[in-house]
Amino acid sequence: MPQSDAIPALLVLADGTTYRGWSFGATGTAIGEVVFNTGMTGYQEVLTDPSYCGQIVIFTYPELGNTGVNPLDEESERPQVQGAIARNICHKPSNWRSTQSLPDYLKQHQVPGIYGIDTRALTRKIRMFGAMNGGISTSILDEAELLEKVQAAPSMKGLNLVRQVTTPTVYEWSDPTTAIWEFNPVGVANSQESFTVVALDFGIKRNILRRLAAYGCRVIVVPADTSSEEILKYNPDGIFLSNGPGDPSAVTEGIETAKALLSAEKPIFGICMGHQILGHALGAETFKLKFGHRGLNQPAGLQERIEITSQNHSFAIDPDSLPKTHVEISHLNLNDRTIAGLRHKSLPVFSVQYHPEASPGPHDADYLFEKFVQSMQAARSTVSGIS
């Protein structure tokens, strides 16, 4: 229920659908692509994932904010969503790790939210008609006026948002997953040889960096427009292509770099946007899904093994465009049979459309970090003549 001093807010979708609710977080107006996330946990990780830049996220889980927010659960240094839509909000968090309430946190970072919305009906609408632009506002309460602003906003298709979230400078990351949260101590202990990984930052999540560090990688994170020559100067054992927001086909500089890096024949691992960029570099195309996959229970696999995965994406690789002579599908999304993983037939190069680092989500796919480390180990042995 709204508090007695709740501020009224308006939500308008590009097709003219309107909902009225109350404001939480910052006041003002936010316009973006409205998408839904079905996860039952991890609202802070979702809000701070740079891949959501430009989007307003509907949370289908009915109450947000119960466990507050804390500095350790940030996937980047601030919330990255344009706005948030919730059924209900908890104003008084209760958790030993909480340092701030969710509404105060969003207010501090000027991110507007709206609650009191029938998120089930809204999600059904998006599922039926597809993801579309929308706006939430406390200052424009006239439906036609907000609709005009929503309809003037650019479509997500063709949008390069990487420049807004990539690191401006090179930095090194060496913090592994904290010991109390480490769920795979055996795998981690087995891979303590150190490898240098250059991570191309299209909007990287911190837990990817932590998982790479947990498996013994020293990670050098570089801006998205770093050239292949500069990357190879670090003499990396492997190259990582990160997740990120917007349309992958618009990230032409990243695609060109990935193409050039393929000819260096080093191990390459891509996650989500990284997977799509690798796909483009290998000669494939991407297309926009009707409403995307965002949640923590997406099944992925091919034949015997099925992983339950964490996902957040709008675009996918077009199977008809895949150059089958040198690339093969390693995983399918088992809900809709779209491509969820790729593998090069002769090079140590692979990628997944989902998020093996979870945060939030299940840990089924964590083995992919181990696989990346093993491919770097194998490449080292080949170079030194031990095979």
Ligand SMILES: NC(=O)CC[C@H](N)C(=O)O
């Ligand atoms: N999480 C991601 O990297 C998302 C990739 C891309 N922006 C998409 O929506 O498909």
